[in-house]
Amino acid sequence: MSGARRAVLALLVLTLPLWLANPYFLHVVIMAGIFSILALSLNLLLGYTGQLSLGHAAFFGIGAYTSALLTLGPEWSFWLALPCAIALAALAGFLIGRLALKLRGAYFVLVTISFAGVIALVSVNWMELTNGPLGLPGVPAPVLGPWSLRAKRAYYYLVLAAVLLAYLVCRRLVGSRIGRAFVAIRENEALAESVGVDVTHYLVLAAVVSAAMAGMAGSLYAHYTRFVSPEVFLFGYTVTMVIMVVAGGKGTLAGPLVGAFIFTALPEALRAVTSWQWQMLTYGVLLVALVFFLPRGIVPAVRAWRVRNAP
Numbered sequence: 621m622s623g624a625r626r627a628v629l630a631l632l633v634l635t636l637p638l639w640l641a642n643p644y645f646l647h648v649v650i651m652a653g654i655f656s657i658l659a660l661s662l663n664l665l666l667g668y669t670g671q672l673s674l675g676h677a678a679f680f681g682i683g684a685y686t687s688a689l690l691t692l693g694p695e696w697s698f699w700l701a702l703p704c705a706i707a708l709a710a711l712a713g714f715l716i717g718r719l720a721l722k723l724r725g726a727y728f729v730l731v732t733i734s735f736a737g738v739i740a741l742v743s744v745n746w747m748e749l750t751n752g753p754l755g756l757p758g759v760p761a762p763v764l765g766p767w768s769l770r771a772k773r774a775y776y777y778l779v780l781a782a783v784l785l786a787y788l789v790c791r792r793l794v795g796s797r798i799g800r801a802f803v804a805i806r807e808n809e810a811l812a813e814s815v816g817v818d819v820t821h822y823l824v825l826a827a828v829v830s831a832a833m834a835g836m837a838g839s840l841y842a843h844y845t846r847f848v849s850p851e852v853f854l855f856g857y858t859v860t861m862v863i864m865v866v867a868g869g870k871g872t873l874a875g876p877l878v879g880a881f882i883f884t885a886l887p888e889a890l891r892a893v894t895s896w897q898w899q900m901l902t903y904g905v906l907l908v909a910l911v912f913f914l915p916r917g918i919v920p921a922v923r924a925w926r927v928r929n930a931p
Contacts, residue, residue: 633780637773646772650844652884653779654837657786658857659864659876661833666862667870668794669826670806675716675732677857678739679709679831681850683838685743685750688759688848698762702839709835710828717827733855740853755849759842775844782840783877786833791873793829802826806871867910869917878918 640646658680665671683705690701716735743750750756761770762778769775793799801822804812813819842848860883868879886906890899914921 637776643772646776648885648888649881650772650776650779652881653776653783654841654844655860655864655884656783656877656880657833657837657840658861659868659880660783660786660790660873661830661837662861663865663870663872663876664790664793664802664826664830664833666865667872667875668799668802668806669823671823671826672729672862673732673827673830674729674855674858674862675734675736676830676834676861677853677855678732678736679712679834680838680841680857681739681743681852682712683709683835684842684848684852685756685838686835687839688756688842689749691760691843692756692758698760698839698843702836705839706832706835709838710832713827713829713831714824716831717824736853736855736858740850743850743853750850753850755847755851757847759846759848761846762843779840779844782836786836787873787877789829789833794873798822798825803871863907867907867914867917869919869921872917872919875917875919882918 636649637646640649658676661679662673662676665673686705686708687698687701690696690704691698696704716732719731744752746752761768761775763769767774769778794802801812801817804815804817805819805822809819838852841852864879864883865876866879867883868877869875887899887903890902894902910918916924
């Protein structure tokens with residue numbers, strides 16, 4: 621992308637709340653931003669190390685519950701609760717990484733699903749802490765000095781800053797020696813280990829960073845919706861993340877962002893034009909067509925098209 625195009629895109633993103641007057645559309649953009657962080661986090665595992673985690677919603681939920689409980693109970697500031705949510709999700713990622721990443725393939729997938737199931741059961745049954753199925757209402761909006769970030773316009777910029785931070789972290793990682801180790805493990809784990817790559821170390825590192833980013837997304841979600849319930853652990857959230865990563869282009873930095881915005885906006889667009897049954901049918905048909913015609917994802921396909929048509 622040329623410098624002029626980057627400048628125009630940056631200007632559009634920075635001024636979006638000023639010209640996007642409809643609060644509902646701004647809500648969709650904010651949710652797409654939160655899902656962008658989730659997609660970027662999963663992409664570190666799925667796209668760069670080749671490990672499919674189907675329990676990623678657990679880290680999202682841990683971040684959401686941690687931030688909500690700290691701001692509701694001890695009444696901590698959001699700015700203190702956010703790093704705690706990130707740290708606790710990262711710790712969970714470390715523990716699961718140490719246990720599960722000794723396994724490969726279907727066994728790793730089963731362990732991650734089981735972990736998410738256990739965390740979901742805890743959130744439902746530990747009534748004294750989580751309020752069970754009733755959830756935690758009234759999660760306070762972030763406050764920055766004398767300003768409340770409760771309004772959608774203000775929260776948009778908070779989410780935008782978080783997306784930028786997540787993107788820069790991923791870019792820094794994948795562009796370094798660590799990223800090259802990730803790709804080596806994805807392409808040929810045995811060969812990578814034979815040339816001195818500590819496979820377990822790098823896989824655990826990927827799991828920790830991925831979980832920390834998912835925890836940050838969970839915290840932002842909790843303070844935006846102002847309500848947290850066991851629904852944050854639903855398997856559907858993980859499936860949505862996988863769709864965003866694969867359809868956008870796994871193993872690329874832009875792919876998860878593109879996938880997150882398309883597959884956050886698409887269900888909302890379908891809801892406006894058709895009934896629920898036709899929504900699901902249309903969504904499924906579009907997804908199958910996308911995977912069939914663009915098997916590598918949207919971003920790699922666009923890049924290949926630009927190379928073919930370059931003067």
